[in-house]
Amino acid sequence: MINPNEIRQFFESAGVAGVRAQVSSGGYNPEMTEIAVRWLADKEREAAERRDAALAEQMRLTRLTCFFAAVAAAAAIVQYFYTRDVLRIVKHLH
Numbered sequence: 038m039i040n041p042n043e044i045r046q047f048f049e050s051a052g053v054a055g056v057r058a059q060v061s062s063g064g065y066n067p068e069m070t071e072i073a074v075r076w077l078a079d080k081e082r083e084a085a086e087r088r089d090a091a092l093a094e095q096m097r098l099t100r101l102t103c104f105f106a107a108v109a110a111a112a113a114i115v116q117y118f119y120t121r122d123v124l125r126i127v128k129h130l131h
Contacts, residue, residue: 039068048076 048056059065060073 039072041072044069044072045076048073053077053080 051059056073056077060070060077063070065073
C-alpha cells in the first residue's frame with residue numbers, strides 16, 4: 038500500500054515541473070499518475086490563491102495611494118489659498 042504522506046514528500050522533492058514531466062511521459066504507474074494529477078491540481082489551486090491574494094494586496098495599496106494623493110492635493114490647495122489670503126492681509130497692513 039502506498040503511503041500518501043510519503044508520496045506527497047516525493048512529489049514535493051521532485052517539484053511541479055518534475056512531476057508534470059513524469060506524468061506527461063508516462064513515467065508513473067496508473068495509481069501514481071492519478072495521485073500526481075491530483076497533487077498537481079492542488080499545487081495549481083494553491084498558486085492561484087497566492088496570485089489572487091497578491092493581486093488583492095496590490096489593489097488595496099493602489100487605493101490607499103490614490104486616497105493619500107487626493108489628501109495631499111487637497112492640503113496643497115488649502116495651503117495655497119491660506120498663503121494667498123495671509124499675503125493679502127499683510128500687504129494691506131503696510
